[in-house]
Amino acid sequence: MSVPGVTNQTNPGTDAASSTTFSPADRLGKQEFLMLLTAQLRNQDPLRPMEDTEFIAQLAQLNSLEQMQQMNETLSTLVEMSVLAQTASLIGRHVTALDPSGGGVIKGVVSDVTIHEGTPVLNVGGTAVPLAHVVSIGIDPSATASGGAA
Template sequence: METSSVPSLNGAYGITGNPVANNEITEETFLQLLTVQLQHQDPLQPASDLEFIQQMATFASLEQQRITNDNLEVLQVYQGSINNSNALGIVGKDVKIFDGSVTHEEGDVHTFYFQDDSEAVRAHLEVRDEAGDIVYTTQLPAGQDGEQRFLWNGRDDDGNVLPAGKYEATIRLENADDEYFQTPVFQTKRINGVSYENGTIMVLVDGDRLPIEQVVEVYEPGYAGTNTAEGPEDGGGEEATSDPDFKTNWPFTVIAGGR
């Protein structure tokens, strides 16, 4: 029995071009199909007005979707350009930024803030060096909603002056049920520059690159103070609490209620 090949529908009806992958139909393919359908419909049984209107509505929808997608791409580029320009405006400004790290030099006193919670009974502070080793730990009073401030003069648990380098302070709050939860630590720092990395804006502070999303407030230079200040040589400062469970060799000052 002889066999014969059957031409593809595309070839039979004059539709050219590459096949559409994943069964997706493009605007051009749809228009070709609609044109071929009109050319080859039975003159005695043409497509009904309703069917034709539905097909044209589908075509209009595809066209609108294409235009919308093009506009969205333009808006994304435009928005990215605006964001980049706005980021340049904070260079040289002081910002409040979620960041517990500092570049310490001998004699510096670093000012940190943390978000307190009324359900907390105490805050546990840890300071780590670049190697991740804990160099200072203590407890801070807690239990007030809002910002709390503490100062660190760069000394360890024994009151020894620590060498210059990178350090990071973290705070964990403890509630009455002995449950612990992390709370953000933030500082006021000067923005030295910005960089653009893989579509993300990074701010340059103290030699670090941090996502701009970590910036929560922007100030004119000097308005909000700085993250370091000259402290007393003996590292003294007022005692934060009379609780005997707290260490007495405090290199920290806690100021209740924020700045």
């Protein structure tokens, strides 16, 4: 089955040979796939209708697309929760980190963890420290000194 050329309805001066770059949002999604399939069925040659196997294959592709999108959303959520759980395990631990505002070193106990723009941020002695700046993790020295030899 041949497919006629596609023209850009919003800007007729643009053609497929132009060097336009597309973002991920420009890719075909489920809705666009269904619209194309409907247009294909509506405009097919009545003397040569679409084969059942072609139609079933396209529906299977649509189903696969939906499942991959759901899996991608689930994996993204799982990764976020995993990062949060791993970072939360640092609460109460003594860390050494590079000062995000410049040059120095910050040492202290992690009091809480937040997620800022998808990045875990530790509160170390009142200073917000991105997890990527942490260089060492240990046990709070004051906790071992007070509970030591008795």
